[in-house]
Amino acid sequence: MRLISTDFESRSRRLSMMRSRACDRSWHIWVLPFVLALSACAAVPDAPPAGRVLAGEHGVREEAFAVKLRCDDRVLTVGYAGDRMQLRAGDELFALRPVPAASGAKFEAEADPATTFWSRGERAVVTLRGEPLPGCRVVAHGSQAFRATGNEPGWRLEIYGPQLRFETADGSVRVFRRSGEPVASAGAMTWSLQAAGGPLTVTASDAHCADTMTGMPYPKSVRIDYQGRAYQGCGGEPAALLQGPEWRVEDIGGAGIVDGSRVTLRFGDDGRVAGAASCNRYSGAYELTGEGLTLGRMLTTKMACAPALMQQEQRFLGLMAQVRRFEIAADGALALVASDGRRIVARGN
Known part of the structure; x- marks a missing residue:
């Protein structure tokens, strides 16, 4: 998944074309570097003690963070305690200070220079006590x-x-x-x-x-x-509107679904969507950008079921491949909208 990275320059340019106005070229936003640049420039008059501290002694509460990162199977968060930026890794908190970097924004732990955090747009380079953590990317923004x-x-x-x-x-x-x-x-x-x-x-x-x-x-x-x-x-x-609950599909392209069949979707914060396709289980990648939602190729199990279920499964998977955006109705229903306007309609369980 690619979380939304607001490109205000392109938004302004589209609006300018509609209104025949010139756009301001200074409006290109990269989310995480901006987050960290603020801390790098801010004064820290009342900083807590430096270095590594156990979670709960002081610092950000577990549910309060600015950015959540997933580094393969590990989850880290970056948050604030007053003016101080901190990195949480499991039950440890590291007080961070800015250090020079050729690009992006780089921080290191005050008591352990071998623990570093270097933002690169929607991705980051993280080392803990000298050990590089692979595949770090932003998966959520917190409170x-x-x-x-x-x-x-x-x-x-x-x-x-x-x-x-x-x-x-x-x-x-x-x-x-x-x-x-x-x-x-x-x-x-x-x-x-x-x-x-x-x-x-x-x-x-x-x-x-x-x-x-x-x-x-x-x-x-x-x-x-x-x-x-x-x-x-x-x-x-x-x-946040997509992730979390399991969505149960009620309609596929305006044709309803087979009575008693089960078609579901669950969007994870790891960029994967999975569920039941009628007969088989499926999973694949999804991408959410400032322009819309797209779903990658889905992998499925290989079971055989009644012809009606197999036909419905093919309709569902075929329509998923054409999804370009999503909507949330006033009653909370999710609609995945294909390029030709057809919809997959689902409700949260």
């Missing part, structure tokens, strides 16, 4: 990270740990400040801060939102109030 975008005018918001950045595509608004802790209310989170141009308020509501240009669904509806203007858009990670 210490929040991103949102909007159109007409184009804008983006990124909050990572203690820092907030809000910018418009035309460059007329640029705010980069400490964000403080969000305030939780019924169905919403609110960040408030005093920027140079006046008070800025971000409200992220628990209401599904679809991008007005791409149709991509997001888990949050976002409103930003700044300098007498309200900016509307979508936020959170679209992957």
